[in-house]
Amino acid sequence: MPAEPSGDLHLLVAEREELTADVVRLVLRDPAGAPLPGYRAGAHVSLTTPSGQRRSYSLVEPGARRPEHYAICVRRDAGGRGGSVSLHDDVAVGDVLAVGAPANGFALRRAGRYLFIAGGIGITPVRAMVAELRQRAAAGAGPRVELLYLTRNREETVFLDEFSGADGSLVHHSAVSGRLDLWPWLAEPDDDARVYCCGPTALVEEVLALTAHWRPSRVHVEDFAGVDPLGGRRTPFTAVWEPTGARVEVGADSSLLSALRRAGVGVEASCESGTCGTCRLRLLAGDADHRDLVLTDEQRRTQVMACVSRAVSGELVLAPPR
Numbered sequence: 046m047p048a049e050p051s052g053d054l055h056l057l058v059a060e061r062e063e064l065t066a067d068v069v070r071l072v073l074r075d076p077a078g079a080p081l082p083g084y085r086a087g088a089h090v091s092l093t094t095p096s097g098q099r100r101s102y103s104l105v106e107p108g109a110r111r112p113e114h115y116a117i118c119v120r121r122d123a124g125g126r127g128g129s130v131s132l133h134d135d136v137a138v139g140d141v142l143a144v145g146a147p148a149n150g151f152a153l154r155r156a157g158r159y160l161f162i163a164g165g166i167g168i169t170p171v172r173a174m175v176a177e178l179r180q181r182a183a184a185g186a187g188p189r190v191e192l193l194y195l196t197r198n199r200e201e202t203v204f205l206d207e208f209s210g211a212d213g214s215l216v217h218h219s220a221v222s223g224r225l226d227l228w229p230w231l232a233e234p235d236d237d238a239r240v241y242c243c244g245p246t247a248l249v250e251e252v253l254a255l256t257a258h259w260r261p262s263r264v265h266v267e268d269f270a271g272v273d274p275l276g277g278r279r280t281p282f283t284a285v286w287e288p289t290g291a292r293v294e295v296g297a298d299s300s301l302l303s304a305l306r307r308a309g310v311g312v313e314a315s316c317e318s319g320t321c322g323t324c325r326l327r328l329l330a331g332d333a334d335h336r337d338l339v340l341t342d343e344q345r346r347t348q349v350m351a352c353v354s355r356a357v358s359g360e361l362v363l364a365p366p367r
């Protein structure tokens with residue numbers, strides 16, 4: 046069971062609502078009603094589930110400077126590692142959860158036009174982003190916003206009423222209409238536009254493939270399924286911890302994060318699946334096999350995510366983030 050990170054807030058589950066058969070919405074508040082640390086749309090919080098796992102969930106409401114609550118949606122993933130099932134089965138109104146301050150690796154950046162592509166529960170950060178942009182539009186300064194919301198059917202679609210028929214939104218159910226061809230939206234690269242995609246790995250990979258001719262900086266993805274830390278090719282390697290000179294062997298059946306922790310190197314982590322950006326380390330030397338979904342190509346020259354990344358061969362020289 047991971048230790049609860051220092052600095053966690055202890056928040057009361059103030060509301061619980063079943064949005065669909067598999068998705069529950071939880072509203073978390075300070076027990077004394079104090080305002081919470083602020084965030085911008087696209088942010089997530091990490092929390093410790095009653096079963097002891099640390100999991101990250103996007104905040105589904107537009108950002109605020111001093112929010113009164115955080116709202117998250119949790120999809121039950123019966124085939125997952127148990128965190129979502131525990132939140133569904135073990136959490137009731139009145140319980141207290143340890144929750145980290147919001148972090149944001151999927152923030153809105155300036156653009157004249159936005160295209161959001163959300164698959165299933167990937168709508169959660171996108172909902173916050175679209176709402177924030179529409180607030181700006183209502184103030185008369187809004188860019189153009191389009192949303193493609195892809196789900197299997199009506200029954201599994203959260204916030205259906207909010208997006209169905211809404212201006213600039215297309216809700217597409219694959220069980221009814223088949224797979225949506227995204228090419229018409231992505232064929233023409235546009236340096237004034239940004240594409241944000243959040244959803245399952247297959248959708249994220251499809252969008253990355255279809256935008257290969259776009260400038261990489263205009264395309265932002267978040268894969269809520271994350272990366273299997275022990276997936277793919279697993280060559281043993283050595284991590285050299287530069288502050289102490291310690292040499293840490295990372296076996297084929299261990300992640301870099303686990304090996305460092307076993308060696309007494311404290312590395313903060315949250316999602317442990319390459320999506321949240323918490324376990325970022327400086328890469329001083331070595332050829333890393335990056336597997337995260339956070340770092341840009343530029344950042345990959347000097348940084349590495351310890352939870353999922355490995356070395357192509359030989360050794361990596363690492364240091365804590367500045």
Ligand code: FES
Nearest residue numbers: 315317322324352
């Ligand atoms: S812990 Fe989230 S990216 Fe590594």
